[in-house]
Amino acid sequence: MKWLVLFHVLGATVWAGGHLILSIGFLPAALRTKNLSIIQHFEKHYERVGIPALLVQVVTGFWMALIYVPFSYWFSLATHHHVLLWIKIGLLLGTIGLAVHARLFIIPKLTTEKLSLLALHIILATVLAVSFVVTGLSFRFVYP
Numbered sequence: 797m798k799w800l801v802l803f804h805v806l807g808a809t810v811w812a813g814g815h816l817i818l819s820i821g822f823l824p825a826a827l828r829t830k831n832l833s834i835i836q837h838f839e840k841h842y843e844r845v846g847i848p849a850l851l852v853q854v855v856t857g858f859w860m861a862l863i864y865v866p867f868s869y870w871f872s873l874a875t876h877h878h879v880l881l882w883i884k885i886g887l888l889l890g891t892i893g894l895a896v897h898a899r900l901f902i903i904p905k906l907t908t909e910k911l912s913l914l915a916l917h918i919i920l921a922t923v924l925a926v927s928f929v930v931t932g933l934s935f936r937f938v939y940p
């Protein structure tokens with residue numbers, strides 16, 4: 797379990813950290829100067845690390861969740877760990893939904909006009925990423 801937590805925390809630093817840097821460090825300048833390339837440049841370099849990090853989160857996350865709650869007991873909200881597990885699954889579906897929407901409807905025909913919609917996407921993805929961290933820490937620190 798220790799190495800699962802280690803990889804999960806490393807993945808979390810890349811996923812949540814990367815989105816916080818994009819939202820706080822790059823997005824304001826892109827919005828101020830209406831310069832899409834500021835975000836495209838960041839994404840081009842971040843994606844190569846971000847997507848594998850998300851995959852690590854999914855694999856290690858579900859593995860740890862199975863240690864906390866055996867699969868046959870998943871379909872109930874009997875304990876706090878059940879609730880935290882379903883919050884994590886909800887956050888994951890939200891993250892995938894945002895990514896698919898951006899891929900299909902924003903990035904293909906990205907223009908400066910769509911900058912505010914892209915900004916909303918980035919901020920929502922960052923809120924979901926930070927919520928993952930808070931929910932994850934709750935497994936051990938709020939409801940041990």
Ligand code: HEM
Pocket residue numbers: 801804805807808809811812850853854856857858860861864881884885888925928929930931932933935936
């Ligand atoms: C990008 C997505 C995710 C991020 C950023 C994230 C972040 C975190 C963080 C920071 C922790 C606290 C680790 C610690 O206790 O030191 C954690 C714990 C945990 N996460 Fe995630 N997580 C993500 C996805 C998932 C997914 C998809 C699941 C699967 C349901 C999951 C299940 C868990 C579990 C079971 C723990 C408790 C592990 C423990 O500390 O004992 N996580 N997560």
